[in-house]
Amino acid sequence: MRKILLLSTVALLGACTVGPAYQGPPKVAADAAGFVRAPAGSTSATPGLARWWEGMGDPTLTRLVDDALAHSPTIDQATARIREAEAQLRQQRTGQLPSVSANATYLHAELPGVGLGGTGESGGNDESSGTQLNFYNLGANASWELDLFGGGRRGVEQRRATAEVRVADLADAQVSLSAQVAQAYVNLRDVQERIRLNAASTQLQERQIALQRQREARGTASRLDLERLQGELENTQAQAIPLGAQADAYRDQLAVLTGRTPGALDATLATVVPVPLPPATVAIGDPAALIAHRPDVRSAERQLAAGTAAIGVNKAKELPGIRFLGLLGLGGTSPADVFDLGKLTALAAPSLSWSFLDFGRARAATQASEAQRDQAEAQYRQTVLAALQDAEDALSRFGSTRAQLGQLVRAQETAGRAAALNRQRVAAGTSTLIDQLDIERQQLSAAIAVVQAKAQLSGSYIAVNKALGLGWTDRAERPAS
Template identity: 70%
Template sequence: MRYPSLLLATAALAGCTVGPDYAGPPATAADAVTRGTFVRGAQAAPVPPVARWWETLGDATLTALVDDALAHSPTIDQATARLREAQAKLGQQRTAALPSASANATVLNARVPGIGGGGGSTDLTFYNAGLNASWEPDLFGGTRRGTEQAKANVGARVADLADAQVLLSAQVAQAYVDLRDVQERIHLNTASAGLQRRQLALTRQRFAQGTASQLTVERLGNQLENTQAQAIPLAAQRDGLLDRLALLTGRTPGALDATLTPDAAIPLPPARVAVDTPAALIARRPDVRSAERQLAAVTAGIGVSKAKELPGIRFLGLLGLGGTSPGDVLDPAKLTTLLAPSLSWPFLDFGRARAATRASEAQRDQADAAYRQAVLAALQDAEASLSRFANARSQLAQLLEAEASATRAATLNRQRVAAGTSTVIDQLEIERQQLAARIAVSEARAGLTDSYIAVNKALGLGWSEPGG
């Protein structure tokens, strides 16, 4: 071989890798991450939470809806396709440092003008078959850094898929709880309107007898109209939630109406929320993991840019058989070989390559800041959702007391009506107030479960490994 020293030098240089090595994510909010509990997690049990958290609500219909959405939602399909794209690019990058070869066969026919001014022309036909090969050694590790970058991008896409699953499971659960809440409020609104009609009818009778004023009749009539008007937006909200659940599960509007139209109780969370440490939250939340992998990718990109500032060697090889007759492509005596090393070095590019490296370094700094921001936002999200959950539970407890008081009042006044010391109209008004208390309790129950859903979303729960 004519170039042994060049090949040896190339092999020696191929062990170099320019650019910074990724040292892991920056330390962020160390005081919070190393703490064993959340500040606002007094209502939580310090144990690992359940990954499929929606099953803790004990509603088979909800569980089926979430599983259906995770299996058929276009949002998940898009994230899965992005992951496959990143995996394919990684496979492509891994072959970049390998030699490439191609086979070719050529038949060339040319008409050449006569030589010596004699006029006429000559037809020439040339036959060739051979192999072409090329190899560009990874002298300074630019290709290896590109592989690191591609692997980190795959990790980011895996985390993005998990994040899509977390968001989707929370969206389905919230829409389902809101639907059950609206259905309950429609039912209670209908019952309240029925009581007000009876109250208005009795008051009109009293007005006809001269024992009630026209003002009282008008006031009760206006109250009934307002109650009936409230049913209209509730019905629109119910239909919108049915369509939203259909969309989230990859179906057309109306596809779930028959399944979800029968009323059902609002599912309630368990007595205590299972919450592990802030450090476990950071390690689990998909958006934080995605930000960390993006930081790793752009850090490797600095090496890719840096390698382009340095010299490169490319080897071109040719092995061919050919001549002016078809038989020449089978004649070993017609063998042609060629090895052509070439050196390239953009030493005079007026700073373009260096500017590209500085841009990569700036991208790394942006990704570093984005990761730190993601960590802080995750901690804030968890603390805020835990606080809302605790307050929602306290609010529900107070409203349940108010409902119980309204129920006792209705029972006591019913006894007074039977004894003749109170009127039916008074009883209907008390029962209407009792229904209003029930409506408030229904809204508080939905609010409590919604806050429980938000806690699990903030904890980054609801995802599984690709193919799991």
């Protein structure tokens, strides 16, 4: 009856789990129907696409992002950290189980001057001759620490949450990497287009200078006008030099982001194509979807869960612990004894330990974990607010860059009409060719401004999707246990 009562008490205590149970993250933002800064007419409340870059309609960009996600060392590092965390989770789980080890022992001892009842050659006791002792043993040891107050279970919770942090970190790395690749690609196409337009502007200026020299030779133009045009040409040519270096830098950046060496993509990216543009309507979802989906928010929430479980881990260390030790073996003074079931040795030894007089060290560790948990909660709130601000700012910039592009496109169209009208005047003899070339230069300047505005619009589209936490794939919602 006493044994049953003892076992029942131990079982009840084993079902106890100290420390606070995780109740989920605090509510930081009120439910909102949509983002405050979302530009009307160009966004929709439907959930965004994970592979948002496909909406830009550029096959080369899609291949580059896919290559980066598959071969980038950054992704490999994040994946390795997940494997490490999952192994630590398995290690914590197995720590809850008994530990069994086999051992084989041979002991030989020579004890000089110690007689154990033997006799020497003279038939009497000969303590000076000493005693030889041989001992053979083959057996198994077992140990098991009872999770009396749930510290081990809280440890498993902590390790699982930590593994889920690593999964969220991988998703965050995918989000950042896809945005980096897309932005570098947009920058490259912007620079390549401006190099082309700069070359066209250079040709127009060289034609202007040639005509100006003819006019000077006839005495219808001054040397001052020629020097002015020559200075403008040199400025235009000087602008092309850093543009070439920028193009090389963006090609190298794309190569490294995709796991290649610098220069590996030069041939692939040599052909000049227009800057890819975002779709007419961008799906952005709502703030609640952002909080649930954005990887850094999910990582902060899992860190809060891990911090909550750590309180229980340290709290259990303040309380008594019970460990069971067991020994089972066969042995004796001769090798044959290890096969003799009559020489069986068995030992069971439960032990109770409790550091009740540690001068507050265990309690201080619990208090430290409680403070760390509070820090994790504050960090979660800060992460959510920063994510919402990031999204609102990105949406505001997206709306403004779209409006700016529309204005610059209209200015380019106006410059195009002016060039067409002046060509008619040149044909009618009421305007000079050099004036026409000057108007066409203005048209090229308007085209360069439009190209830059397109790149800014695409960059703001990339920033919106990064702020929404899009670009990661479902590697695993839960770590392997």
